[in-house]
Each structure stands twice: as C-alpha cells, then as structure tokens.
Amino acid sequence: MLSCKHIMTVDDMSAEDIQLILDTADSFTEVNERRIKKLPTLRGRTVVNLFLEPSTRTRMSFEIAAKRLSADGVNFTASSSATVKGESLRDTAKTLSAMACDLVVVRHKYAGAPQMLQECMDAHIVNGGDGVHEHPTQALLDLFTMRRTLGKLAGLRVGIVGDICHSRVAGSLVPALLKVGATPVIIGPPTLMPARPDILGAEVIYSLDEALPTLDVAYMLRVQFERADAMPIPSNREYAKLYGMNATRLAAGKPEMIVMHPGPMNRGVEISSDVADSPRTVVLDQVNAGVAVRMAVMFLLLGGEGGGAAA
Amino acid sequence: MALLLKNGRLVDPAVGLDEVADIIIRDGVIVEIGKDLSIPKGETLDISEKIVLPGLVDVHTHLREPGREDEETVASGTAAAAHGGFTAVCAMPNTSPICDTGSKVRFLVERAAEEGRVRVYPIGAITKGQEGAALAEIGDMTAEGAVAFSDDGRGIQSSGVTRIAMDYLRAFNKPLIAHCEDESLVSHGVVNEGVISTRMGMPGWPSAAEEIMVARDLRLAELTGCRLHLAHLSTAGSVALVRDAKARGVSVTCEVTPHHLFLDEDAVIRYDTNLKMNPPLRTAEDRAALVEGLIDGTVDCIATDHAPHAAHEKELEFELAPFGTTGLETALSLVNTHLVATEKLTWADVTRLMCHGPRAALGLPGVRLEAGQVADITVVDPEARVEVTREWFASKSRNSAFLGHKLLGKASEVLVGGYFALKNGKVVAR
Numbered sequence: 001m002l003s004c005k006h007i008m009t010v011d012d013m014s015a016e017d018i019q020l021i022l023d024t025a026d027s028f029t030e031v032n033e034r035r036i037k038k039l040p041t042l043r044g045r046t047v048v049n050l051f052l053e054p055s056t057r058t059r060m061s062f063e064i065a066a067k068r069l070s071a072d073g074v075n076f077t078a079s080s081s082a083t084v085k086g087e088s089l090r091d092t093a094k095t096l097s098a099m100a101c102d103l104v105v106v107r108h109k110y111a112g113a114p115q116m117l118q119e120c121m122d123a124h125i126v127n128g129g130d131g132v133h134e135h136p137t138q139a140l141l142d143l144f145t146m147r148r149t150l151g152k153l154a155g156l157r158v159g160i161v162g163d164i165c166h167s168r169v170a171g172s173l174v175p176a177l178l179k180v181g182a183t184p185v186i187i188g189p190p191t192l193m194p195a196r197p198d199i200l201g202a203e204v205i206y207s208l209d210e211a212l213p214t215l216d217v218a219y220m221l222r223v224q225f226e227r228a229d230a231m232p233i234p235s236n237r238e239y240a241k242l243y244g245m246n247a248t249r250l251a252a253g254k255p256e257m258i259v260m261h262p263g264p265m266n267r268g269v270e271i272s273s274d275v276a277d278s279p280r281t282v283v284l285d286q287v288n289a290g291v292a293v294r295m296a297v298m299f300l301l302l303g304g305e306g307g308g309a310a311a
Numbered sequence: 312m313a314l315l316l317k318n319g320r321l322v323d324p325a326v327g328l329d330e331v332a333d334i335i336i337r338d339g340v341i342v343e344i345g346k347d348l349s350i351p352k353g354e355t356l357d358i359s360e361k362i363v364l365p366g367l368v369d370v371h372t373h374l375r376e377p378g379r380e381d382e383e384t385v386a387s388g389t390a391a392a393a394h395g396g397f398t399a400v401c402a403m404p405n406t407s408p409i410c411d412t413g414s415k416v417r418f419l420v421e422r423a424a425e426e427g428r429v430r431v432y433p434i435g436a437i438t439k440g441q442e443g444a445a446l447a448e449i450g451d452m453t454a455e456g457a458v459a460f461s462d463d464g465r466g467i468q469s470s471g472v473t474r475i476a477m478d479y480l481r482a483f484n485k486p487l488i489a490h491c492e493d494e495s496l497v498s499h500g501v502v503n504e505g506v507i508s509t510r511m512g513m514p515g516w517p518s519a520a521e522e523i524m525v526a527r528d529l530r531l532a533e534l535t536g537c538r539l540h541l542a543h544l545s546t547a548g549s550v551a552l553v554r555d556a557k558a559r560g561v562s563v564t565c566e567v568t569p570h571h572l573f574l575d576e577d578a579v580i581r582y583d584t585n586l587k588m589n590p591p592l593r594t595a596e597d598r599a600a601l602v603e604g605l606i607d608g609t610v611d612c613i614a615t616d617h618a619p620h621a622a623h624e625k626e627l628e629f630e631l632a633p634f635g636t637t638g639l640e641t642a643l644s645l646v647n648t649h650l651v652a653t654e655k656l657t658w659a660d661v662t663r664l665m666c667h668g669p670r671a672a673l674g675l676p677g678v679r680l681e682a683g684q685v686a687d688i689t690v691v692d693p694e695a696r697v698e699v700t701r702e703w704f705a706s707k708s709r710n711s712a713f714l715g716h717k718l719l720g721k722a723s724e725v726l727v728g729g730y731f732a733l734k735n736g737k738v739v740a741r
Binding site: 088089090108109110111112113115116130131132133134168171194195196197199200230 | 495498504505506508509510511512513515517581582623626627628629630631
C-alpha cells in the first residue's frame with residue numbers, strides 16, 4: 001500500500017512508496033510483453049485524463065496504462081485555458097467529482113492545478129505535469145529506466161542538463177533522485193537555473209564538459225524558447241556547442257554512461273542525431289517504462305480491488 | 312447634539328496626550344477634553360478601558376467604483392473602512408474607467424458625499440489611462456479634489472515620463488505615489504523570486520525589480536524636488552534606500568502594508584490565491600526590516616492596499632488569479648496583535664503610522680485630539696477578540712489573506728465629523 005492518496009508532487013511519496021511503485025512496475029512490464037496485454041484489475045473503475053494543455057505522449061501513456069488494467073478511461077482535453085473556455089478549473093473538478101470518477105490524471109499549464117483539483121473532489125489525483133513545477137510520473141519512469149539499465153539507483157550521479165528552471169521534469173527528477181540515494185547534478189547556464197538552485201539539494205555545475213566524466217546518466221532536457229524577449233541563450237547553435245550531447249561528449253563520458261531524454265527530442269540542439277539513435281540512448285526504454293509505471297501508480301492508488309498484482 | 316465620551320485613554324502625541332480623560336463633541340467638533348466632564352443633554356458613552364486615537368486614515372484603498380461594483384463600492388468600501396477603524400481613505404485611481412480627469416475625480420467626490428461612511432480623498436492617475444506615457448490633466452483633477460497622483464497597479468516604466476510628471480506636480484505641491492515595479496524584470500512573476508519560486512515552479516518577482524525603481528524614483532525626486540511617496544514597500548533593500556535618502560534630505564515618504572509586515576513567502580506554498588500580492592510576500596528577513604523601518608521612523612505609514620476581488624476570479628489558478636488582499640478591516644487588529652500587544656510599538660506609534668504620518672505624506676487635513684478640532688476619532692477596544700471569517704467582513708469581497716486568523720483588538724467606535732460611522736463595533740447606516 002502506498003502511504004499517499006495522491007501523487008501531486010514527489011514529496012507526496014516516501015522512499016518506500018517509490019520502491020513499491022518501481023517494483024510493481026517491474027511486474028507490469030512482463031504484462032506489456034504478452035500478446036494479450038490486458039488485466040482485469042481495475043475493471044469498473046473510472047480514470048479521467050484531464051489534459052488542459054496539449055500533450056500527446058503523456059496522455060497516450062496514461063490512456064494505454066488505464067486500458068491495460070481494464071479501467072474505463074475517459075479523456076477530457078482542451079487546448080485552451082479554462083478561463084478562455086468559460087469554465088473554471090474548480091467547476092470542471094466539481095463536475096468530474098459529481099460523475100464519481102475514481103482517479104484523475106491532470107496536465108495543466110499552471111503550477112498548483114493538482115492541489116486545486118484535490119481540494120474540490122474526492123478522487124485520487126495524479127499530476128501529469130503542472131506548469132513548470134512537477135511531473136512526478138515522468139521522474140518515476142526515469143528512475144525505473146535507470147534501475148533497469150544500470151542495475152541500481154543508490155549512488156548514481158545523474159546529470160540533468162539544460163533548461164532546469166522551465167522544466168517540470170527536472171522539478172520532479174531532482175527530489176526523486178535524492179529520495180532513492182542518487183546524486184542529481186544540474187547542469188546548464190545560470191540563465192536556465194531556478195532562482196535558488198542551492199536549495200534543491202542538487203550539485204550545480206555550469207559546464208557540461210566539467211561535469212561529464214563523473215556522470216552515470218546524462219539526462220538531456222528539451223530546449224524550447226518561444227519568447228523573443230530576454231532570451232536566456234544567444235542561439236541554439238551556441239547551446240548545442242556548450243550543452244548538447246554529441247558523439248565527442250559521449251566518448252568523453254564513462255563507457256557505461258547512458259543518455260536519457262523526456263522527449264520529444266530536438267535533434268541537433270540538445271542531442272545530436274547520431275547520439276539519439278545510439279544504443280546508449282534509452283529514450284524508447286523510457287517511453288516503454290512509462291506505461292508500466294503509470295499502470296503501477298493507478299493500480300496502487302486504487303488499491304487493486306478486483307484482482308491481485310500482475311505477476 | 313452633544314456627545315460625551317467618558318473615561319477613554321486618549322493617545323495623541325501631536326498634542327502630547329496620553330491619559331484617561333473625557334471628550335465632549337458638539338456640532339462635529341471637539342469642544343472640551345478633561346476629567347469628570349458632563350453635559351446637560353445629549354449622549355454619554357462610557358469607553359473605559361478603550362483607547363481613543365485621532366482618526367486613522369488609509370492612504371491606499373481600492374474602492375473599485377466605478378466599474379467593478381460587484382467587488383466593492385464607495386458605500387461598501389467606506390463601510391469596511393469604518394469597520395476597521397478608519398475615518399478616511401484615499402482611493403486609488405485604477406478603476407474602470409481610470410480616474411484620470413477632473414470629471415472622474417468629481418464623480419468620486421460626489422459618490423462619497425452621497426454614500427460614504429467615512430471621508431474619501433481621491434487620488435488621480437498620473438498618466439492618461441495609466442498607460443505610463445502622456446500626462447493626465449493633473450491641474451483639473453487637483454481643482455476637483457485629488458490629493459495625490461499615482462499610476463498604482465502599474466509602475467511608470469519610463470524614467471523620462473516619471474521626471475516630467477514630478478516636475479509638473481511641483482506646480483501643485485502634490486505628491487507622486489510610486490508603484491515600484493520594473494516590468495522587464497518582473498515579467499510574469501507571481502511570487503517572490505528565490506526559495507518560493509524555486510520550490511513552487513512559479514515565475515519569480517525579484518526584490519531588485521522593486522528596489523531599482525525605488526532608487527530611480529528617489530534620484531528623480533532629488534532632481535526635481537517633487538514630493539515622493541513610495542507605495543507598498545516590501546523589501547529590506549527598499550527600506551534601506553529610503554533610510555539613506557531621508558538622511559540626505561530627500562522629500563520622500565513611504566508606506567508598508569499589513570500583509571507584507573505579518574506574512575511571508577512561506578505562507579504561499581499551498582497555492583492560496585488570497586496570498587497572491589503585488590509586490591509579492593517576501594522573506595522573513597524582509598519582514599523584519601519592514602518592522603525595523605516602522606520603529607526607527609524610516610517608514611511613515613501603514614497602508615492597507617485594500618484590494619477587493621470577486622471570488623470567482625480569486626479562485627482561478629494561482630498564476631491567473633488577480634493580485635491583492637482586502638485589508639481595511641484587519642489592519643488595526645493585526646497591528647495591535649503583532650506590534651502593540653507585543654510591545655514593539657506604542658499606541659503613540661500607531662497614531663504616527665496610521666494617522667499623522669499618512670496625513671502628512673499626502674498633505675491631508677490633520678486631525679488632533681484637541682478642543683476646536685474636527686471630531687474624526689477612532690476608539691479601539693484593545694481586548695476585543697476577532698476571528699477573521701468570511702462572514703465577518705463589511706466589504707463586498709472576501710479575499711482576505713488573513714482568513715482564519717485570530718486577532719486581538721478591534722475598533723469599537725469611529726466618529727467622522729462627530730457622527731458615528733461605527734458604534735459598538737457595528738457599522739452605522741447613513
């Protein structure tokens with residue numbers, strides 16, 4: 001049993017919760033390799049994917065996870081913000097609550113949306129990404145992938161490279177690594193760091209080349225700058241030169257170092273095409289792990305009534 | 312009609328008064344202060360154990376009329392002011408439409424005469440539409456009763472425009488009230504930049520964005536000789552800048568709000584939008600510096616920045632919700648609870664910070680506890696227990712940052728020109 005009712009932030013979970021989720025996901029991985037990839041476990045339970053910000057892969061991953069557990073999955077997507085559409089998030093939450101949903105996965109443009117939902121409804125809330133705050137299931141699937149590939153989590157040095165301050169992935173991965181005894185190292189120019197990186201508990205290094213030789217994992221964040229004013233980097237070209245993963249850097253790292261990316265990748269910017277396609281890049285393993293981890297999260301939060309664990 | 316207030320503790324450092332005495336008020340004027348007074352006919356009110364202060368004024372109130380009468384009106388806002396112990400408020404011009412012409416100032420003056428429970432002093436916009444570009448008709452607005460000028464809600468970004476405004480205001484000897492916010496640094500910032508913005512994954516509003524504008528406006532005040540009043544200072548750095556400027560003899564006054572004095576950024580962690588402020592709640596160190604500024608005289612006023620907002624707008628996501636908290640009704644109780652009852656300030660300090668200081672800063676008519684003075688008086692029950700609940704407010708809005716707080720002390724009577732606006736803690740209908 002998990003100690004938490006919701007997974008809104010990594011801090012909701014204890015280290016034991018994380019272990020339990022990863023172990024449970026291990027057993028679901030086997031299910032995902034079967035020809036018939038479906039368990040009756042969550043039959044009759046309703047899972048709502050409330051995606052108020054465009055997302056394809058995360059939504060699909062949750063959707064597939066729900067279907068494989070035989071839950072009734074419903075998608076609620078809206079590309080515009082609730083204010084534009086005329087219904088507030090609170091009203092949406094109350095509406096869903098009135099329909100007696102069991103679990104709501106929420107993706108939202110603004111931080112704190114899961115907390116707001118939780119105040120308005122009884123369902124279990126899973127944060128599918130809130131603003132630039134957190135994305136805890138991404139952190140879980142990343143841990144799962146590291147554990148599968150490198151055989152352990154404790155003691156790993158994980159370099160998270162790039163736009164730390166606008167990354168909900170980093171927002172969850174840093175505390176998650178700390179909980180499992182790994183060492184997060186955040187790497188990027190100061191313009192892409194949060195205001196107080198020192199309070200995160202991660203090492204802060206501005207040079208990728210300096211950090212590289214000690215890393216077990218190089219986790220490349222997606223670079224996306226839409227704002228024309230106050231650009232935090234001079235150009236994608238300079239970014240690629242200073243912070244991009246390429247064959248030269250891959251060779252300079254430990255031979256067992258793996259490269260990760262939350263996707264979608266900007267080939268040629270944060271990761272070169274040859275590295276993206278190299279066997280040391282485990283991006284597709286991450287995607288694969290996403291389904292198992294999200295199955296585990298849903299299964300454990302909903303108590304798994306109606307059937308035992310997958311294995 | 313005569314009124315005798317018996318046995319209150321009268322505190323007014325402006326006339327060297329701190330003693331238990333009686334006050335006789337006749338035809339709106341204090342006619343006598345002394346011991347064991349009596350009146351042949353009229354009303355006698357025993358206010359033993361209560362504190363009598365010259366009428367408190369809030370120099371930073373948003374009344375929302377015209378335009379957002381669903382959030383507040385002149386009637387409800389001045390009722391809230393009376394409930395909180397104020398005999399007067401200064402109304403900020405960022406209404407809809409913005410108060411940027413003489414006729415709009417006159418509208419407010421007339422509404423206040425018709426509906427106001429307490430006095431209302433209009434503040435006019437500095438620039439047309441508060442767009443920070445072209446000067447509004449400051450002369451006309453002065454003629455209609457505007458006491459000061461401000462683009463509050465948005466700082467004037469251009470130094471050149473600010474300088475022209477300051478030069479022009481000198482002709483009328485009116486202060487410029489500065490909202491200090493460098494928008495190029497704040498951008499979409501909603502919480503203090505630092506620990507809280509890092510933890511919450513929210514855009515930060517750095518202290519430097521305030522302090523840069525404070526420093527700029529202090530220099531421009533020196534350059535032009537204009538009276539400068541700095542609104543809602545929130546950082547230790549701002550207080551230090553003002554302290555230095557005052558030592559140099561710059562004509563500057565400043566205010567701090569109860570929410571910046573009594574709350575800090577840690578409170579925001581639950582995404583409670585009632586704690587979303589502009590400027591944002593800062594750190595415990597900033598709070599301590601603001602209190603130090605109150606004590607050493609750097610800070611002239613405690614002002615509420617009373618900002619009523621509709622519930623359905625405050626209930627939006629944190630980053631979308633409007634900035635601000637209501638403040639008129641909680642300010643005095645908070646000051647008593649956290650500063651007077653804890654002996655950091657005396658009641659004489661309270662008159663300095665909530666009556667005489669603000670009146671001097673904006674050039675408002677002075678009030679004193681003295682025979683011959685107009686009877687604008689605040690009576691405080693320092694032992695009253697207040698629990699701040701949604702039902703407790705006279706304001707139309709409920710977006711208080713202090714909901715759920717238990718406070719000590721509350722205004723029990725407010726007299727405006729000798730008439731009760733508040734009596735036995737209840738707002739008196741006109």
